[in-house]
Amino acid sequence: MPRDRQARFDPQLIAKYQRRFPGFDDKIISMYARGMSTREIVGHLRELYGIDVSPDLISAVTDAVLEEVAAWQARPLEAIYPLIFFDALRVKIRDEGLVRNRAVHIALGVRADGTKEILGLWLEQNEGAKFWLRVMNELKNRGVEDVLIAVVDGLKGFPEAITAVFPQATVQTCIVHLLRHSLDFVSWKDRKPVAAALKGIYRAVDAAAGEAALSAFEESFWGQKYPAIGQSWRRAWAEVIPFYAFPGDVRRILYTTNAIEALNAKLRRAVRARGHFPSDEAATKLLFLVLNRSEKQWIMPPREWSMAKSQFAVLFGERFTAAMD
Numbered sequence: 001m002p003r004d005r006q007a008r009f010d011p012q013l014i015a016k017y018q019r020r021f022p023g024f025d026d027k028i029i030s031m032y033a034r035g036m037s038t039r040e041i042v043g044h045l046r047e048l049y050g051i052d053v054s055p056d057l058i059s060a061v062t063d064a065v066l067e068e069v070a071a072w073q074a075r076p077l078e079a080i081y082p083l084i085f086f087d088a089l090r091v092k093i094r095d096e097g098l099v100r101n102r103a104v105h106i107a108l109g110v111r112a113d114g115t116k117e118i119l120g121l122w123l124e125q126n127e128g129a130k131f132w133l134r135v136m137n138e139l140k141n142r143g144v145e146d147v148l149i150a151v152v153d154g155l156k157g158f159p160e161a162i163t164a165v166f167p168q169a170t171v172q173t174c175i176v177h178l179l180r181h182s183l184d185f186v187s188w189k190d191r192k193p194v195a196a197a198l199k200g201i202y203r204a205v206d207a208a209a210g211e212a213a214l215s216a217f218e219e220s221f222w223g224q225k226y227p228a229i230g231q232s233w234r235r236a237w238a239e240v241i242p243f244y245a246f247p248g249d250v251r252r253i254l255y256t257t258n259a260i261e262a263l264n265a266k267l268r269r270a271v272r273a274r275g276h277f278p279s280d281e282a283a284t285k286l287l288f289l290v291l292n293r294s295e296k297q298w299i300m301p302p303r304e305w306s307m308a309k310s311q312f313a314v315l316f317g318e319r320f321t322a323a324m325d
Helices: 024-033 038-049 055-063 065-073 129-141 158-165 175-183 188-202 207-219 221-225 227-235 237-245 248-256 258-274 280-296 305-316 318-324
Strands: 080-095 098-110 116-124 146-152 170-173
Touching: 024 038, 024 055, 024 280, 038 055, 055 065, 055 280, 065 280, 080 116, 080 258, 080 280, 080 318, 098 129, 098 258, 098 280, 116 129, 116 280, 129 158, 146 158, 146 318, 158 170, 170 175, 170 237, 175 188, 175 227, 175 237, 188 207, 188 221, 188 227, 207 221, 207 227, 207 237, 221 227, 227 237, 248 305, 258 280, 305 318
Parallel strands: 080 146, 146 170
Antiparallel strands: 080 098, 098 116
C-alpha cells in the first residue's frame, strides 16, 4: 500500500488493512483448479488486475486447501451404497529428482436415490492386495456397512480385498475398461469394426450366450487377427459373469459409466495441462479441486435410475430397501 499521510488514498482493489480483497483466494483456487501453475496465475493476475503477487503467495493460498482435503477424506459416509465405481488414472510426480508415474484411485458412489458422491481419492505407487484392503477398511471405518455392486477395472487383488471387507458385495469388472483394454491391441483403422464385433459379448442375454459370443468372436476374422483380445476377456471372465444376472436397465448403468468417464476426462485435462507435479501434495490439491467442482454440477440421477431402482429392490431385497430409509 502506498504511503498516504493524509489518508486521502482509497485503494480500489484491496481495501486498507486487508491483505487480499474478498474473493481473491477463491479466484486463485479457481484458476489452480483449471490446471494453471503458480507462475501462470502470477502472470494472469498481473494482466487482469495489474498487481504483482509472488508464487509463494499463490502456494500459500492453495496449501490451505490441504486442510479441507484432510477433512473431506475423513468425513462420514452413507451406510449403504448400491453402486461404487473404482477407477484409476496415472499422474507424473517428481520424487527424489526423478519424475515417476503414480496411480490416483478414485471411488465414485451412487446413493439409493441415484445421486452421486466422490467417496475419496488415494495416491499410491505400488498397487496390491494390502493397499486395496486398507482402502476398503477406510471406507468401512467411515461408516460404509454394505456395498451391493462394486465395479472395478480388473486390478490384481482388488476383488478379494473388496469381498474380505464387504463379503456380500458383487464384484463386477468394468466393461468399459475391458473394451478399452481390448482396443489397445487394435490398429486405429480397425477400432470401429472390432468394437462393433465385441458388442455381441456384453449385450448377450445371459452368461452362456455371452461365452458363446466370445467363442464366436475368437473364431472370427477379428478374433484371429487380434488373439490377445479374446485372452484378456477369458482372464477376466469370472468378474464379467455377474453382469449377465442384471436386467437391461442396470446393465446400461454398469457399462456406460458416463459419470466416471466424464469425471476422468476433466481430471486428465487438468493433469495434462500441468505436465507433472512437484509433490504428492500438489497433485492432491489439484485433483481434489477438480473433483469438488465436478461434484457440485451433479444434480440429477441417471435417466435409467428410476427403472433400475425397482430392479435393485427385487435383486437385493432388504439390502437395497434399507438404503432407501
